[in-house]
Amino acid sequence: MTFDIKEIMEIIPHRQPMLLVDRVEVIEEDKKAVGYKGVTYNEPFFAGHFPQEPVMPGVLIMEAMAQTTAVLLLNKEEMRGKVGYFGSMNKVRFRKKVVPGSLLRMEVEILKQRGPVAVSYGKAYTEEGLAAEGEMTFMIG
Template sequence: MLTIKEIEEIIPHRHPFLLIDRVEELEPGVKAIGYKSITYNEPYFLGHFPEEPVMPGVLQIEALAQTGAVAILSKKENKGKTAYFGGINQARFKRKVVPGDTLKLDCQIVKQKGSIGVGRAVATVDGEIAVSAELTFVVG
């Protein structure tokens, strides 16, 4: 299991934009499974939405992308590099993510050629799909 400090050694994201609390499973270049505990104190809840706090869908996608970045950047040849978005395809939002939820983030790297690759990503809460997407990345 990777802690926040160990995650920070792999990806450049920092608080408040680091959206992974821990990584439970890691196979460098192949897959990563991480978690984000959603608390009422998240900065985005001040405006999204004050009467009904909901984690923005784009941040759910970002959390999945960061999980995929841990998988791809943990390969020796990618140490110290950054993974950038190249595209988001087939994104589907199935349920709201709210304070008290724990988001399970699963990203499988399904294709890579050179510096460009694709991850298949799914975030769940208590086994229920919150969001799924195909994420294209560029390592630079």
């Protein structure tokens, strides 16, 4: 099942400039998804991070993975209207820069879910290889 940007905005509350995922493919229901973000020169954060050498902030790479996870968690009808709030990030590592013109590909997997708490692990890739990875905890409310 694949969600385009319009469908994503029906599932999660994020809007521009904080919507950081363009498409999500659910690979395994309730378990795995792949999200995509075309990183353009027009991203507002590039104006200040850094003007001489634009680099996507690591925290926004993690946010893009979190949004991909939120689509995976909240795409069911009974979850509509709920929000996945970030609880924590653990074991986060940044490996390569994400620059304008990159296609960010985010692979996320739910490690465990109990009630309103879910833990996932994500990896973000560009054409250059693994850019970032880390564990994310969410509270669904």
